[in-house]
Structure formats: C-alpha cells, structure tokens
Amino acid sequence: MASLLMKNHSTTPVSQDTHSHSIGAALTFIVILLGIGVPVWWNTTTVQRAYLPLEELSNMVTLSENDQRFHILFKTTEDASVLVKKLQNDLSESEELSSYNFSIVPYPLNPKEVNILLSQNSIDAIDVGFEELSENNLLDGLSIVQVPSHYLPSGKVYIGRHNFLYISEETNFKSFCSMLASILSTYNLHENSIANLPISNQYNVLLTFATSNLNMVHPSLVSMFEENFAAFSKKFRHVSDLSISSQVVYIGNGHIGADYSTDNNAFILNEEKVVSLINILEPRLGNQLSSDPTFHWVLYVPHEEQSPMYIFKSSSPITTNSVLSPRWNGGGLQIVNGIEHSFAGLALCQLRNALGVFSLQNIEDSYVSLDYDESGVHAWELYLLTRRRTIQFLNQAMITLKSLSQLLEQIGNIVVSEEIKDLVVTSVKMVDAARRAIQNGNLQQAYRDAKVANVCAEKAFFDPSLLALLYFPEDQKYAIYIPLFLPIGIPVLLSLRSVYMHFLKR
Template identity: 25%
Template sequence: MTVKPGDPVSPLTPASDASKSHTTRTRVPPPETPEAVQTRFRVIAAFWAVIIFLGFPIWWQTTSIYRAHLPIQEMVDWADGKTCRPVYPLEIHVAAPLLQSPESQHLLRTTQHTLDDLNEFAAHHLRLKLTNDTSDSAARVVEDSTSTLRNTAGETPDVVLTVRVLPEEGLATPRSELLAHTTQLDVFYPPSQIPSPSTSNPPLSVFIAQELQRLYGEEKATIAHILSGESAGLDSTSPQLTESISRRLRRSMKYAETYHLSFSLFTPGSVPSSWDIEAAVQEYLSPLLDAFEPISNFTIDTQVQLYATFSPMTPAPIYDETEAAWTLKKEDLSAFINAAEWPLNPSIGNGPTLNFILYVPDPSQSPMVVKENRASSWIVPQWGGVFLLNPPLEKDQSNPAHLSQDSLQSAFMTFSHQLLTLLGTPSTPASLPLRLQTLIRVRAATLLLSASSTMGSLARLTESLPSIPIPANVASSVSTTLSHLSATCSHLRDGRFNAALASARVAENEAERSFFEKTMVGQVYFPDEHKVAVYLPLLGPIGVPLIVGLMKEVKRLLAEWKAKRAAA
C-alpha cells in the first residue's frame, strides 16, 4: 500500500515498529528492591567491620615495634658534658713530726696557697692535709698498695701521697727523696729554714709545692688532654711532654677489664725447643700483674714454634762489620712478624690480646740487633712487643736446646716495660705505685667520656631511626649506665678514684651492651619501602573492590539524604 503525502500515518506502519524496537533496546533495568539494597549494605558493612575491628588490631599488634622509653635528653646531656664536669682532688697527707703545731699549720697553709697559685688546671688540684702518722708504715709498697681495690665503697677520699718533712744537718737547700715502690715522699730541709709563722712565703713551702707539681705534671697534662680532646690548655706543658703524651696514648691499648697475654718463642731452627716460661713469668712478671689488679685482670698462654722463618716480604738481615752483628733496618721492623705462617691469635675470648714474641735468631745470623740504635727489642703499637734474644752459642756453634730462667731475665724485664707502655702507664714519676694511681685516674676519665659518648650516639640513633625496636633490656642497660656515670662523677668529686674506676667500668660495659644490642640492628635492614612492597600485591586485589563498594554506598546514602531534604 502506497502512502501519499498528507495522509495520516497508521499505527501499523513500519516506522512505528522501528520506534517501538528502539524503545525496547534502551529500557533501564527495574529498580532494586529495598531488601536487596539493605543486603548489599550489610555485606559491605560486615567486610569493613571485620577489617576495622578485627583485622587492623591483629595486624597492628603483630607488626608493631616495641620501643622502650629512653631518657633521650639526659643521655644527650651526658654526651655534651652538661651533666658532669670531672674534677680530680688529690688528697696528700703532710707529716712534720719535729715541727711545732703552729709551725706545721703555717707550713701547710703556705704550701697550699703556693700550690693554688701554681695550678692552671682547675679540674686537677692537690689538697694538703696535716697528719700525725709519721711512722714508716705510712710508706706503702706496691704489693700492699695495689693488690686490692682500696676504699671502693668507703666514704673517705683516697690518700694518694704521704709527704714527710724532716730536718737534716748539713743541707744548704731543701731536697726530696721519693722512696722506691712506695707512695711516700721525704722532704729534708736545713734546720735553719724552719718556717716561721711571720713569713708569708717560706722557701720550704715553695720547694714542697714545686716538687708536688713536678710529680703530678704529666698526670695533669694527660687528664687535660683527655678531657679537652687536645694537648693545649696547659701553658706550662712543654712540647716534648705534649708529644710524649700523644705518642703514649696512640701506642696504648684500649682499656679492657681483662687482657690476654700471649708469650711465644720463635726460632728458625730446631733449637731451642723448651724454656722455663712458668718460672720466668712467676719471678719477673707476676708482681707487676698483681700490682695491676685494681685496674685490670690478666690471663696468660704460651707457645713454642720451631722452624719459624721470616716472611718472604721481609728484607733479610745485613751483616755490619763495624758492629760485628746482623742488623735489621728500623723501617723494616713492621714486616718482621710473619703473620701468615706464625700462629699468632689476634684475640682470645672477650678481652684483647697482647702478643710478646721472643725470637732466637739462627746461629749463622747471631747476634741480631736493630741497625739504628743497636736495640734488641721494639714495640708494635696496640699489638705487643718483640725481643731478639742472642744466647751464648754452644761448642758446636748451635743455639742451646733449653732456655733457663736466668737467660730469660733480660727478655722478661723488657716485656714488663713494654706491657706498662701498652697499657698506657705514664712514664713519671719514678714510683710505680704513683704511676698506677695515675693510670687509675686516667682510665676513669677515659671510661667516663667513652660511656657518655656512647649514650649520646644511642640517643641520636634511636631518634634518627624510628623503625628500630628498643627492647626492655636496652632501657635497663641505659638506666644502669646513667646511674653508674653519676656515681663515677660523684666519686671523682670526692676523691675516691678506685671507686670511680669501678663505677666507670660498669658504665662502659652497660653502654656497649645497650648500643650493640643485636635485636636493634636487624630491624634497620627492613625499611618501610620493603613493607609496602610486601603488602601491595596482597592487599591490592582485595582492597580495590572493598573501597569501590564503600564509595558507591556512601554516594547512594548522600543521594537519598539530599532527596529527603528536597522533599521536606
């Protein structure tokens, strides 16, 4: 049927069918029922409730890092030197048995005034005290004065020196005598120079003050060097003394509560194959080790190594006809020890090892000395010492098969001197007990500064790395360290130096234990970026649908809220 223009269109025409088909294709789905909407909301809410109230707390509890509380500011103050400024008041007893009480009191007062005028380092000062103890028992020998820690827990200051002032006929000027192996100084004066109460600056007072300044000059310069970190600070310190202190501190070992001494006999041939080492140690070394007991303990091991040849890198000894000896150049001494083939253990146990090598040259290269100074021994800084023993040859021009105790005397006397140097013992004064007392005070200062510095390093470490854990034992060690640092400072202030060293030793050990706690170090290698890389592949596929569903529900709720608000 043909439809002409102007005729009405019938509802049964093909155009009407097309329009109806288009309407059917774009028809929207029927709206969700309220029950379906509520079900979807409850499902999404249940997932998020499980995540928030169960999953997140479990994750937080299992992945959280325990960080015990540390007194950060107090630790930093110790490191910066704001909490404690060490002082060293040395109590010296003065005995004047033949002087009247007013004269002795005046001598003490004027000597103290002269000492105060000469002192240029306020942290180290000498305090004189008049005493009536004038017996010879006041002089303490090495064995009695250093075998045990004296006055460790007492409340009285340590008496570092006893000065006896005695008249002597025939003297023109005063003289002093420091008794060997004691802590007693005898000062002899002419009877005509008895200090009168009317004189303000008697010569005897000046002499005693100058002698005391001389006795403790090296100690004062050493402590000033340690506390200030430099050799300057004392105008009276000579350049030679400054260089000597710096060299001694460079050569000495770091302080340890226990040292291991290893004595080794090396020879390039088959003899000597034995030595009286036990008798030599007992005779020449044990008294010194006993004297060191207030400072450190020692263990000893020995060995004999035959056919111990030089290293191929070591220049061979050269025969010097003028010296009639085989010589080693000083610059070649550093390569003398054949560390690749000689069985030398660098450390035994927890403490550092000091190696002492007794080398017996081959008869064809004996005697052997150092070319520059004809010395037969030298020190390897912070390691040990070497002694070249040239024993008398047998009739067949061979070395003796056995080294007796007497033949080892020179070697072990040298080893004793080398041990004192390696442990940082000062070279003055001549009395060993006084030098050991100085070493106690120096070690106390060193440990105090070391433990304080470790506390500061630990504080900066925990603040710069918030992801590392801080176990409870670290907090306990820090508390113990700070407590013993305070005790050390108090003991130093009161002149109890043995007790100060004991407290400083505990503080150093606890500080090292807290800083090198192994459970803290492991977390440093598990940074936050690593955590993100682990979690994203696991949580990404799960989190995206949950987040999208949550956003749709929030959008729907907002639309409903706006519709209700518009209808109202």
C-alpha cells in the first residue's frame, strides 16, 4: 500500500511537467508562427507598389486647340501699334476668323529687314532674304509684313515659303481674312483628314521599285526620288525624324492580268485588279523594318511586253496612274512608263498628307502662294503642324497616364517599381512644363516637353513588369494559400484552445 502511494506521488509531478512542456512548446510554436512566420510571409508576398500621384493622374484634363493662342507679329516701317489696333478690330468682326484664338502683336522691322525690303525688286527675293535672316528657325511663328504697294499687284496677299505673309496698303480686307482663315484652317484639318501615320518621333519612308528586269529601273529615277525625299526629310526634322530607304524588288516574269486596249494602244489595268499586284508585292516590302510607323510608296515598272500600262477606274484612266493602299499607312502604288519628275512629286505629296501636312485650297484665287522649294514643304506648314502635334502629344500622354491610373486602381496585384514611378513623375512634370510653355508662347519648349511627356507615359504603361500580374485573378490567391495554411492553421487553433484551457484552470 505504501509502495503504491509512493508510486502515485512520483508520477503526478512528471505528468504535470509533461503537460507544462507541451503548453510551452505550443506557445513557442504560436509565437514563432505569428511573430516571425506571418510577418516574414507578409513582407515577402506583398506587392511592391511605389507611390504614384493617382489622384492627380485621374484629374488630368485634355487640351483643346483653342487653349493655344496664336501670336502673329505685324511688321511694318510705319507706326505698327496704330495699324495693329485697326487690323485687330477689323479681324475680330470677320466670321471666318471667329473660331480662332489669335492676337496681332506690333513689331517694327529691324534695320536689316528694312534694307532687304528696299533693296530687292520682288516678293520672292524679299522672302528669301527674310528667311536667311531668320536662320531657318521654323518655329518662330507667323509674321505679317507690310510692303510697298508696287510689290503686290492688284492688292493681293502673298504667302511666303517661310513664316511671312505679305500685304500692302491696297490689300483687300476680305482677301486678307480669307487668306488668314485658310492658313489657320490647316491647323484644324486633322479632325476630318485622311492622314494615316500616327504621331511619332520617328518615321520610316520606304521607296520600292518593283520590276522584272534590272535594266528597267533607271538610275536617274532612283536618285530623283532620293534627292526629293532627302530635302523634305532635312526640313521635316524640326518636327520628327524621317529615315529614308529604297529597295528594288523583282517579281518573276512581270506579267500581270492587264488587258490590251487597241483604242488606247496600251495595256489597261482595272483598279480592282491592282489588288492582285499589291498582294504580290506586300510580302516583300519589309514590314518588319522597325517598330516605327512606316510609309510605303511603290513604283511599278511594267514588263516591256506590257508597256505602256495605265490604271483605269470604270472606263476612264486615273490621271496620276496610281492607287492608294490604306494598309500601307497612306502610301500607294504608281505605275511608271517613263522617267518623269512628276512621279517624285506625287509620292512626296502623299507623304505630306500621311504625315498631316495639308495644302491650302485657294478656290477663289484670293491670294498668291509662292512656289515650293526643293523640300516640298513651307515653313509655316510645319509651324502649324508642330502646334497641332504639341496638343496631340500632350493629350495622348494624359490619356495614357489616366488609363494607367485606372488600371492600377482596379488591379491591386500589379507591381509598380521605382523605375515606373520615375517615368510617371517625369511625364507629369513635362505635361505641366509644356502647359506653361504654351501659355508663354514658347512653342519650341512646349513641343520638346510634350514629346518627352508622351514617351515617358508610353514607356510606363507598356512596361513588361506591369503586365506580369495583369491577368492574375484575386481568387487564385485562395488556391495557393489555403493548401499552405490549412494544415498548419488547424493544429495552431487546437493549440490555442489547449493554452486557453490551461491558463483558465490555473
């Protein structure tokens, strides 16, 4: 009996110690799991999201064209302020100009300009002299120059190659309003234009000479195109860079489905059949040249057995002997039967349209525009295009930033790195800087800032790191974490119950 009591007394402390050790082990496990494991898991699985001014991005407001105010200089040898006041009052009453936001600023001619005005004998020569003084700065802005009456027959208005508009005391007010409205209207033409190339900092121009015989591509034809496009590219670089390249494509025996017409003594290719020729050429045009927008223009030299060849629409020939292809970003195909300088002019004209450079429509012959130089584009045309593109770049950047803001608010799994944050912050700063430059009339700075803002916004939005978890649904988290935490969570909950009961008994 005594030995049995001794045995009971000896096991009771051991049982208590074992229970205490199990409680202690449970507490230790719980502390390690909740105090170390959960925080480490939380920190390692939390999506990295650098701070972005999402509210500022979502509140961005796009600009309209009227937010840009045109400051047109009025240059004269007389009292400019008096003439400007009269001219501004007269122009404000014109219905043609009522939708444009512009002001006339007096600016007296400097001695060098006066010397050119008095020493030259024609508007053409005066325009060349003024252009040399401006040092080819295409973004100076428009200037109205009052010249002696004998330079302008019948009081007509002359439009120079640079940024100068020429009037005299005998200039008809209606003609002047019509001319100014025509110029400013090219600023708004993009709304209903057929321009196919999107706005970009870099473009590719690919000239293709298609033939079945090497001897059919005359070297002068190639050089003629390259010279014309090189001059245009040199002047257009103030807006965007153009990369000009050419190639020769050989297409089998050169025979295509053209019908011979005895009445025209030529081969006739219906406009519908040109599609088959385009389909043959398209795989060879180098569409993978680069990621930049590419303008294609194809010159097809028909086989000598099918020459001459003309494109007909219905029963009448197409004057330019060419067709446009929407798939070629506003480019097209032209059939060449001989070496003519008009070929290069047609291709250059279509490139202008594709880039958004629009020509004046002087239906009433109310003004005279000086002939184009070898570049094929006037400075004031590029000036208006630059103003338009400044607004387009800014709006595109703001739309991209707002889309990014909405995307990040809707999908919480997307990682936002410091690099993306820097791009977004830079884009926002450049948008604000461009807005200030527009208000101050500094078009060059506004255009540069707008381009940087758009580039940074595009890089941020299309960054590969943003796309990694773009299509990762929230419910997928449960499929990953439940098998991980459920086997651990049940014993932890039971241990918590045991610990609670242990301290409750005590």
